[in-house]
Amino acid sequence: MRRRPPPRTLGWRALVPLLCALFLAAGLVPAAPAAAHGDKIKLAVAGDGATGVTVQATYQDGHPVDTGVRLVLTATAEGGRTVGPLQLNPAGEGEGFYTTGPVLTPGPWQVTVTAPKPTPAEVRVVVQARAAQAAPPAPAPDAAGAPDPADTTTWLWWVAGAAVALAAVATLGALLVRTRTRHRP
Template sequence: MRRTRGAAAVLAGLLLALLPAAGPAWAHDGKLKMEVAGDGAVGVTVQARHADGHQLETMVRLALTATGADGRSVGPVQLEPTGEGHGFYATGPILAPGKWQVTVRAPAPHTSEVTVEVEARAAQSAPAQVTPVSAAKRDTSPQTTLSSWWRPVALGVLAVLAIVVVVWLTVRRREARENTGNP
């Protein structure tokens, strides 16, 4: 009986010690931190991260609206992720030269909103032509990184290991009782 209680206490201690470490992997349902800026021409770029500074691991649907100094408006426009990494978004050329109030919103569960002033300028030279990627070739599956999946897996392995140890101790104790003839 002592060993079973001791094993249960060790299991409980391990789980209590490791659960806070796994918390950040699941704690990204809050607001986003978004840095919005002009792209040096007539577009807008956005870098979005979780409020705690961790990078986005899945795509978030950001929407942009803009109002010019002369009353012109653009949007709402859904931003597409760029190839620069997780959390980077760009509009391409959507603004006319001049000053703009740009607002970027993120939907639930990452409900966030940022408004900044952007000065759009006419491009100095034509941008290089980029061949569009067909929808069939575009990978829209969420990218997972080592840091985002190892903690839940490690917790699962530890839980299974703890269950195996408790069952093994129980069976061993039962066999010992049967061998000694004690009830």
């Protein structure tokens, strides 16, 4: 009767690549964003310096909200004026930033920003909306028509550049003449 060999088992050499493949595969699977940071978010609401509102949304651990969250803004001013409800759009400043654009009129506003489930949040703040400032006017030319002092030195840079280029050409020419005269028989 012929004897059968014992069944083969996985040795350490085969187990190490298998474990490495499992760790790599686990790293490629995306985690659920809310599960990684908790299910609540913090909202920091402020005016944008003019007639808009900006909101920074972060998780409880301080990381910015990296997926779009639905934020709704309502605002009330003196005299019963209201704005909203408005859904906020993600802003170009980075992850977790939202903006309204110019929606308020100048003056104090009671602003409320809410986020519905699954990441519930609500913040109420007073925002002082201000009239947007215009860009400063361009400087007027001198009454005498004199050029700008910064433009009067531009020609000096051209002269300096030409002098450097001329010196470089002269040096190369001198080196070329010197090496040719050394190698003559």
